[in-house]
Amino acid sequence: MYMSTTVFRGTVILPSGLLPQGVVLVEGERIVAVGPEREVKLPLGATVIDAKEGYVSPGFVDIHTHGGGGFDFMDGTQEAVRVSNRVHARHGTTSIFPTTTTGTPAQLVDMLDAVESVRHDWNVADGARIGGVHWYGPYFATEKVGAHPKGYERNPDPAEYGPALARGIIKTATCAAELPGAVEFCRVARAAGCLVTCGHSNASWPEMAAVYEVGMRHVDHFWNAMSSTDSIRKRLNTPQRGSMAEFVLYHPEMSTEVIADGFHHAPEMLQFAYRMKGSARLCLVSDCSRALDTPPGIYRIGHHETGEPFENNGTVGVLPGTEKLAGSIFPMEHMIRVMMRDTDAGLAEVIRMASLTPAELTGLAKDRGSLEQGKLADVVLLSPDLFVQRTFINGVEFKQSVL
Numbered sequence: 145m146y147m148s149t150t151v152f153r154g155t156v157i158l159p160s161g162l163l164p165q166g167v168v169l170v171e172g173e174r175i176v177a178v179g180p181e182r183e184v185k186l187p188l189g190a191t192v193i194d195a196k197e198g199y200v201s202p203g204f205v206d207i208h209t210h211g212g213g214g215f216d217f218m219d220g221t222q223e224a225v226r227v228s229n230r231v232h233a234r235h236g237t238t239s240i241f242p243t244t245t246t247g248t249p250a251q252l253v254d255m256l257d258a259v260e261s262v263r264h265d266w267n268v269a270d271g272a273r274i275g276g277v278h279w280y281g282p283y284f285a286t287e288k289v290g291a292h293p294k295g296y297e298r299n300p301d302p303a304e305y306g307p308a309l310a311r312g313i314i315k316t317a318t319c320a321a322e323l324p325g326a327v328e329f330c331r332v333a334r335a336a337g338c339l340v341t342c343g344h345s346n347a348s349w350p351e352m353a354a355v356y357e358v359g360m361r362h363v364d365h366f367w368n369a370m371s372s373t374d375s376i377r378k379r380l381n382t383p384q385r386g387s388m389a390e391f392v393l394y395h396p397e398m399s400t401e402v403i404a405d406g407f408h409h410a411p412e413m414l415q416f417a418y419r420m421k422g423s424a425r426l427c428l429v430s431d432c433s434r435a436l437d438t439p440p441g442i443y444r445i446g447h448h449e450t451g452e453p454f455e456n457n458g459t460v461g462v463l464p465g466t467e468k469l470a471g472s473i474f475p476m477e478h479m480i481r482v483m484m485r486d487t488d489a490g491l492a493e494v495i496r497m498a499s500l501t502p503a504e505l506t507g508l509a510k511d512r513g514s515l516e517q518g519k520l521a522d523v524v525l526l527s528p529d530l531f532v533q534r535t536f537i538n539g540v541e542f543k544q545s546v547l
């Protein structure tokens with residue numbers, strides 16, 4: 145079989161640091177060598193792709209994202225999945241976790257069906273490769289639903305999540321720890337191989353401890369829609385107790401994620417999260433709504449008919465007529481630039497938080513998440529100021545012209 149050979153040249157971003165004047169040698173869909181240009185023997189006739197003054201980066205892995213290009217994954221159609229995944233691929237995301245939110249049981253089944261069928265006959269023209277579904281809604285606490293569709297949140301129901309998890313496509317599973325049935329949900333999700341996460345929750349330390357016991361190890365978007373010592377005291381009327389924040393900061397095994405769009409958090413909060421958890425336990429996520437790459441206006445979070453209206457004001461999602469946040473409208477490459485601007489993390493660490501760390505947490509790291517020999521060639525070319533120039537998935541370029 146004919147195998148194409150490609151050489152990516154430039155400053156290569158490795159998990160351990162930057163490699164100036166480096167090369168990544170790709171044969172077919174896999175990386176066969178990475179090293180300094182003078183040490184790697186380049187085959188004759190290889191296609192050379194030069195990042196020039198820019199960077200050769202691993203493709204991004206986004207474990208929390210709701211859609212893009214006008215579509216939300218909860219629309220439940222193959223078109224919604226393909227358009228969203230293409231728009232994210234344009235911005236450098238090569239592995240994506242389409243994320244559910246609150247909705248009817250039928251809407252959730254439609255979403256899983258749509259993602260499954262796109263994954264089944266996926267090719268690079270379909271955009272970012274599906275790492276798995278993030279089952280995020282509907283098991284949210286009512287007082288922490290936030291901007292997501294209200295009235296569709298519910299307690300975990302084995303009749304719903306049993307068949308959903310048994311499909312094998314869900315790789316990340318969220319539940320508010322204080323809901324009745326949360327422990328059993330987390331146990332089943334962990335047994336199904338998921339990264340088990342707590343989010344949209346007002347849980348106390350003991351409630352977190354109960355789900356930690358059965359495998360919960362992650363909290364969705366740190367500080368957003370989660371408990372604080374103050375919210376716990378209001379809810380339980382007890383002396384101050386530890387909240388989700390203390391639980392995550394205390395336990396080295398707990399990981400979390402930040403929405404580093406520059407609007408959800410002041411710089412010191414991003415710096416704090418990075419300093420406290422480190423780049424191996426903190427992920428960057430886009431948490432992007434359907435408003436990615438769309439003009440300002442009114443859109444919906446969740447299903448296009450029953451979703452919650454929000455306004456894309458050009459920089460962030462807000463509840464219409466307010467300044468109350470309703471999710472980001474930016475892709476991963478933007479989050480990377482904000483982390484570089486607002487924290488003292490170096491470029492290799494920031495990229496790790498957008499690629500290898502989420503890949504490790506979701507079980508993808510054997511094949512993806514970094515530029516290492518033997519892994520699939522998910523490669524992004526970045527300009528010196530960290531804008532995505534070109535995206536390659538499995539060694540094949542994603543052509544912007546399909547958009």
Ligand SMILES: [Zn+2]
Pocket residue numbers: 208209210431
């Ligand atoms: Zn979200």
